[in-house]
Amino acid sequence: MWKDLADLLFQAYEQYSLLPLFIEIALAFIFIAILSTLIAYSAILFKRYRAYVYEKRLAFISPKIEDMITEQVLLNPNLGQDIPLENIEFDPAALNDKIYRKPFVRQMLIDTLIQYRKNFRGEVGELLRKMYLDMGLDKDSFAKMKTLRWERKIKAVVELTQMDIPISDVTILPLTNSGNSALRAAARNAYIQLSKNEPFKFFDIATEPLLPWDQLEMFKIITTTKDIAIPNFSRWVSYSPNKSIVSFCLQLIAHYDQQSAIPAVMDLLANKDHYFRANAINCLGKLSAEVAEDKLVKIYNNQPLNCQIEILKALGRIASGKHLEFLKSEFLYSSNFDIRMNASRSIIKHNTQNSRLMVEELMEMTHDENQLIIKHCLNPLIKY
Amino acid sequence: MIKTILEHLQVIFEKTVYIYGVVLLIIYACLALMSYYNVRRFLKKESYTDYKVIVGSELAPGISVIAPAFNEGLTIISNVRSLLTFDYPKYEVIIINDGSTDDTLEKVVKEFSLVKVDFAYDIKIQSKPIRGIYKSTDDAYAKLVVVDKENGKSKADATNAGMNVSSFPYFLCTDVDCILHEQTLQKLIRPIMEEENHRVIATGATLRMANSCEIDKGVIIRIKAPRPLLARFQELEYIRSFVLGKMGWSYINCVPNVSGGLGLFDKEIAIKAGGYDPASFGEDMELMMRMNRYVHDNKIKAAIRYIPVTLCWTEGPTSLKVFMRQRTRWGRGLFQLMVTHRKMLLNPRYGRTGMIMFPYNFLFELLAPFIESIGLIYYILLAIFGLVNWPYAVILLIFVYSYAIMISTLAVLWDQMTVQYYKTWTDVARIASMVFIEMIIYHPLIVIFALRGYFFHIAGRKHSWGNMQRTGFKSASASANTAAT
Numbered sequence: 001m002w003k004d005l006a007d008l009l010f011q012a013y014e015q016y017s018l019l020p021l022f023i024e025i026a027l028a029f030i031f032i033a034i035l036s037t038l039i040a041y042s043a044i045l046f047k048r049y050r051a052y053v054y055e056k057r058l059a060f061i062s063p064k065i066e067d068m069i070t071e072q073v074l075l076n077p078n079l080g081q082d083i084p085l086e087n088i089e090f091d092p093a094a095l096n097d098k099i100y101r102k103p104f105v106r107q108m109l110i111d112t113l114i115q116y117r118k119n120f121r122g123e124v125g126e127l128l129r130k131m132y133l134d135m136g137l138d139k140d141s142f143a144k145m146k147t148l149r150w151e152r153k154i155k156a157v158v159e160l161t162q163m164d165i166p167i168s169d170v171t172i173l174p175l176t177n178s179g180n181s182a183l184r185a186a187a188r189n190a191y192i193q194l195s196k197n198e199p200f201k202f203f204d205i206a207t208e209p210l211l212p213w214d215q216l217e218m219f220k221i222i223t224t225t226k227d228i229a230i231p232n233f234s235r236w237v238s239y240s241p242n243k244s245i246v247s248f249c250l251q252l253i254a255h256y257d258q259q260s261a262i263p264a265v266m267d268l269l270a271n272k273d274h275y276f277r278a279n280a281i282n283c284l285g286k287l288s289a290e291v292a293e294d295k296l297v298k299i300y301n302n303q304p305l306n307c308q309i310e311i312l313k314a315l316g317r318i319a320s321g322k323h324l325e326f327l328k329s330e331f332l333y334s335s336n337f338d339i340r341m342n343a344s345r346s347i348i349k350h351n352t353q354n355s356r357l358m359v360e361e362l363m364e365m366t367h368d369e370n371q372l373i374i375k376h377c378l379n380p381l382i383k384y
Numbered sequence: 385m386i387k388t389i390l391e392h393l394q395v396i397f398e399k400t401v402y403i404y405g406v407v408l409l410i411i412y413a414c415l416a417l418m419s420y421y422n423v424r425r426f427l428k429k430e431s432y433t434d435y436k437v438i439v440g441s442e443l444a445p446g447i448s449v450i451a452p453a454f455n456e457g458l459t460i461i462s463n464v465r466s467l468l469t470f471d472y473p474k475y476e477v478i479i480i481n482d483g484s485t486d487d488t489l490e491k492v493v494k495e496f497s498l499v500k501v502d503f504a505y506d507i508k509i510q511s512k513p514i515r516g517i518y519k520s521t522d523d524a525y526a527k528l529v530v531v532d533k534e535n536g537k538s539k540a541d542a543t544n545a546g547m548n549v550s551s552f553p554y555f556l557c558t559d560v561d562c563i564l565h566e567q568t569l570q571k572l573i574r575p576i577m578e579e580e581n582h583r584v585i586a587t588g589a590t591l592r593m594a595n596s597c598e599i600d601k602g603v604i605i606r607i608k609a610p611r612p613l614l615a616r617f618q619e620l621e622y623i624r625s626f627v628l629g630k631m632g633w634s635y636i637n638c639v640p641n642v643s644g645g646l647g648l649f650d651k652e653i654a655i656k657a658g659g660y661d662p663a664s665f666g667e668d669m670e671l672m673m674r675m676n677r678y679v680h681d682n683k684i685k686a687a688i689r690y691i692p693v694t695l696c697w698t699e700g701p702t703s704l705k706v707f708m709r710q711r712t713r714w715g716r717g718l719f720q721l722m723v724t725h726r727k728m729l730l731n732p733r734y735g736r737t738g739m740i741m742f743p744y745n746f747l748f749e750l751l752a753p754f755i756e757s758i759g760l761i762y763y764i765l766l767a768i769f770g771l772v773n774w775p776y777a778v779i780l781l782i783f784v785y786s787y788a789i790m791i792s793t794l795a796v797l798w799d800q801m802t803v804q805y806y807k808t809w810t811d812v813a814r815i816a817s818m819v820f821i822e823m824i825i826y827h828p829l830i831v832i833f834a835l836r837g838y839f840f841h842i843a844g845r846k847h848s849w850g851n852m853q854r855t856g857f858k859s860a861s862a863s864a865n866t867a868a869t
Contacts, residue, residue: 022402023776026783029409033786040793044800044812051804151428158432181580182429213577216444217437251443337506375502381519382501383526384446384476384551 061105065112068094073116073127085126095135103140110137114162132163145171150178154186161190169195176202185214189221192228199228203236203245210244218248223255234261237268243276250279254286262289269299277303278310285314293318297326309342316346324350324358331373332366340370344377401759408748409787415632416794422635423627423692423798435570439471445577446474446552447569447648452542453479453560454535457486461495463560466602468527472569476527478549479560482542483512483535492530497522503529503549509659511545512536539644540660540667547651547659556648557668563594563604563697564646572648575689582687585650585675588642589690590626592805593619594697604697609811614707617826618700620818624795627802630690638741639688644668646696653678653686664724665837666717673725676737692802708833715753715837722750753834785823792819 016024071094078088099105110132117128132138141163144156157175160167167190175187188210192199210218222228233249233256240246246268253261265287268280284292296311303311312330315323324347331343347355347362363374376382438444449467453460460479467477481489492498503517511533518530533545543557556572558564565571568589576584595610610616626643633639642649644667654671657678664670672688679686701707722729722745729746731738766772796816799805806812818826839845 020776023779025406026779030779030783030786033783033790037786037790037793040790040797041816044793044797044816047797047800048804048809048812151431154432181578182432186432209580211578211580212443212445213574216441216577217434219443220437220441255442337504341504341506369504372502373504376504379501379503379519381499381521381526382503 057104058108061099061108062112064099065105065109068097069112069116069128069131073124073131074120076127079123079127085123085130088127088130090131090134095131100135106135106137106140109135110140110159113137114159117162129163129165133165138163138165141165150180150183154183157183157186157190161193164194166194173202173205177206177208179208181208181211181214184208185211185217188214189217192218192221193225197229200231200236203240203242203249206240206242206245209242210248215244215248215251219251219255222252230256232258232260234258234264237261237264243273247276247279250283254283257287259287259289262287262291265289266292266295269295274304274307278306281307281310281314285310285317288318289314290318290320293320293322297323300326305336305338309338312339312342312346316342316349319346319350319352321350321352321354324354328358328362331362331370337373341373341377344370344373348374348377397762401755404747404755405784408752411744411748412787412791416628416791416798417632418635419628419632419692419798420794422631423802426631426692427802433574435471435567438570438573439473441473444473445554445573446476447472447573448546448550448552448555448651449475449477449558449569450543450546450550450555451477451479451558451560451562452482452539452546453484453488454482454542455484455486455488456560457484457488457491459561460488460491462602464492464496464528466563467558467560468525469566469603470564470569471566472573474552475569476529476551478529478531478546480542480546481530481532482539483533489530489532493518496520496525496528496530498528498530505549507548508655509544509547511541511548511662514545514549517549536662538660538662538667540664541662543667544659544662547655550651553651554648555651555654556646557644558646558696559644559698561699562591562645563597563599563602565604565695568646568695569648571691571693571695575691576648576650579687579689582637582685583650583653583679584689585653585679585686586639586642586672586688587648587690588626588630588639588688589646589693589695590799591622591643591645591696591698592694593622593700595700595702597697606807607697607805609806609814610700612702613825614702614704615700616814616818617822620792620796620815620822621826623799623815624792626690627692627799628791628795631692631798633741634688634690636736636740637687638736638744639672639690640741640745641669641672642688642690643696645698649675653684664717665713665720665841669717670721670724673721673728673737676741677725677728677734680734680737692798694803694805704829707829708836711830711833712837712840715834716841717837718745718750718834719838719841722746753831753838756831757835788823789819792822 016027019027072090076088076090100109113128113132117125120128138160141156141159144152144159145167147153153175157167157172172187172191172194175183176191178184178187188202188206191202195201222230233252236249237246237253240249250265250268252258253265262284265280265283266289269277269292271277271280281296284296293315296314300308300311312327315327327343327347331340331347334340334343344362347358349355359374359378363371366374449470451463451467453463456463464477464479467479479492481492497520498518499521500516501519503519505514505517512535514531514533516532518532520526520528529549531545531549533542536542536545539559547555554573554576556569572587572589575587592607593610593615594604595612595615596608597604598606598608610619630639630641647668649671653675657671657674659671660667661670661674676686676688678684701710725742728734728738728742730743734742763772763777793816796812796819800812806815
């Protein structure tokens with residue numbers, strides 16, 4: 001039979017090789033197209049079937065996991081009895097159920113425990129962590145850390161962080177400088193949350209950028225994690241060669257109102273990068289750095305538009321009243337709309353007797369468009 | 385002698401068309417592979433992304449949502465409500481009433497407690513005069529700005545007015561009757577914020593047909609494959625174009641266009657490039673081309689990115705007449721664009737735009753309808769004169785047909801890999817079955833309408849914008865009531 005088939009294929013090949021080249025190419029394409037289409041349809045069917053099975057398994061297992069966690073953790077009779085956590089034992093029969101040996105179920109268990117831990121802190125949170133350790137789920141997470149697939153590594157880092165399981169510096173620090181931006185971000189966030197002594201140590205060695213998207217999460221972690229030692233961020237503003245780290249530190253300095261950082265931030269006003277300078281000016285404004293006002297006004301004329309606008313905003317935030325005349329002249333004599341708009345906003349932001357008088361005076365002496373700008377800025381319905 | 389020359393010409397023509405076809409098919413295969421990698425990469429990232437982080441963040445960049453409306457009195461209230469439901473910390477919704485002759489403005493003013501305000505703005509791009517700007521006295525609608533302007537006879541003019549009024553560094557361009565996902569802004573800003581080496585000047589996402597979806601108060605309740613055949617063809621076309629085409633081009637940073645229905649743009653670059661051109665018939669693609677030109681001229685390392693998730697649902701035309709008008713305009717827009725920016729063709733100064741994206745659009749988008757039509761006429765002539773080698777002709781037809789089916793099926797597969805929007809197998813089958821008849825029924829229409837657009841442009845025919853007659857969406861509550869009775 002095999003011989004017949006081989007003969008048949010050979011004959012077909014002979015026939016094929018006698019055809020003109022363009023028909024040979026067309027036939028090859030037809031073969032590839034039909035095969036790929038069949039594979040694609042099978043994949044669609046398979047994907048939908050797999051999603052269906054997953055849903056069914058989820059519906060079956062999820063209540064079991066939740067019941068077990070509720071019974072063993074949330075309703076644990078030893079909770080609130082002043083019994084040390086390490087002495088609280090779970091029912092071995094519940095934890096050693098055969099169902100929890102399957103990788104799919106173990107992963108679901110980890111996900112559910114993480115979800116619960118996000119909602120429960122304190123003793124319950126710690127008991128959830130104990131369950132994670134007692135069931136050996138940390139080993140599953142560490143096994144994922146060893147894979148080559150970056151998305152699995154991220155999953156592991158996130159799981160260990162959420163469960164507050166320490167990861168050695170040797171393992172995590174190299175990842176904070178990974179070429180893969182996603183892995184890098186996850187590792188950096190983990191480091192801040194897990195490192196008890198120096199959560200910002202990686203700032204010193206970071207050569208890869210801290211992307212704006214990653215800054216969102218890191219900012220949230222830093223500003224919401226309890227017991228995190230907040231350092232003086234001016235340290236990195238002065239010495240870090242990594243621009244994105246410096247920009248991020250400027251945001252944190254403003255958020256934590258670190259007045260002691262003002263001199264370091266003012267040093268950035270001499271930086272060549274105008275985006276960078278704009279960030280520094282913005283930070284000085286948010287810090288209400290009155291000491292920087294004179295310098296800001298002095299450098300104003302040599303700055304590009306984005307920095308000039310930031311200076312005007314900063315003067316409005318600082319609102320010392322010393323430079324109201326400067327704002328007034330910018331409002332009256334600048335030909336740039338954005339300059340006039342921001343100068344007007346900053347005058348109004350002062351909200352002092354002098355500034356109010358100035359606004360009235362400007363309304364009387366200026367032309368229609370400038371009057372409209374003032375009305376715009378005064379209108380409480382217009383937020384931006 | 386003449387006979388020999390003609391025979392040579394015939395051989396050259398046939399070989400050229402054949403090579404053209406094979407190159408196009410190879411490009412499609414490359415696009416399929418590139419989009420696959422891009423979709424997979426996107427899905428991996430999505431698997432651990434927590435978008436809640438951006439929702440409460442003070443670091444999120446502001447976005448202005450610009451939605452022009454012309455005579456949308458019937459649906460304007462639910463449309464505006466839908467646009468106000470974005471899950472994003474810093475945004476404004478700018479509705480441009482483009483000189484509507486119905487009660488669009490009156491309805492919004494009443495519903496959202498609007499008052500005319502003294503609003504200062506800088507005219508950075510020309511548009512028809514603004515008659516008034518309205519803000520709400522109700523704090524719940526503080527994000528809403530309504531601009532009443534003279535009719536500019538184009539979406540481009542209205543959007544330009546919106547850009548002048550907008551406050552934030554990014555703007556989302558959409559149509560007021562489009563239904564957008566509540567996570568649209570978070571998802572579209574992400575590629576901008578996570579790009580390491582480029583300035584992302586525009587991002588887009590997949591659009592789908594809303595025709596048979598269940599919608600309640602401007603929010604999609606259930607996604608369904610369109611029932612009308614024409615809309616179903618369009619859904620398949622959109623899936624192929626966005627999930628396979630644009631995701632593939634995005635992989636090599638050669639995205640030709642960000643759809644006018646949904647696109648997030650860098651306002652600074654868009655303004656410096658001159659904003660939308662009201663005289664263009666394909667204003668979205670034209671703006672992209674000019675933005676591309678601007679960044680290359682100014683040596684800005686820029687990128688345009690796409691994501692494969694559907695964030696926008698729009699009502700596709702279900703009548704042939706409206707569909708013809710739409711596609712004729714698109715064809716005309718493409719022709720106009722290629723003529724206007726012809727200097728970019730194979731110009732290394734414009735990098736990949738000039739060397740890859742523009743030549744592709746010229747050869748395989750603009751010329752394709754010509755070549756297909758000439759090929760068909762040639763084929764018919766050969767058949768009449770009995771010069772067709774039928775076995776070979778059939779093989780070649782099967783070749784093109786099977787390949788087209790493969791590409792469309794792969795697009796459906798990539799789409800299913802991303803998110804399984806359709807809840808039932810029947811819906812998937814409805815779309816998947818279209819791949820077999822699309823080439824016979826739908827594709828010829830596209831070719832004819834594109835040629836019509838080219839002809840109109842060459843002949844300088846005056847274009848009437850007409851009205852995109854909406855049949856309205858199936859309301860979830862309405863269908864529930866029907867079921868109850």
